[in-house]
Amino acid sequence: MENVSLKIETKFEEELEKVMKKNGYATKTEFIREALRDKIRELEKQETLKKMGKLFGSSKHKTTDEQLHIAGEKAFEQLEKKFKRKIK
Secondary structure: OOOOOOOOOHHHHHHHHHHHHHOOOOOHHHHHHHHHHHHHHHHHHHHHHHHHHHHHHOOOOOOOHHHHHHHHHHHHHHHHHHHHHHHO
16 A cells, blocks of 8 residues: 655644544545545546447437437446446
């Protein structure tokens, strides 16, 4: 495991302490690791949604509601599999 040093302003550190205590975090390390994991997941989700938008937007034929529904279900299943693997 690699060590990372982080400098933050005093006011921000005080706010961080309050949020940590309110939400049951024992250490700053625990809180920051979880925040980083959440941010990575969110960025990956945004990237996947962008890719989906490009795929749906590039269609040259009309898509029925049923086809769109099936495509949405498949996309959701893929996202669910991807994020379940990363959480474990």
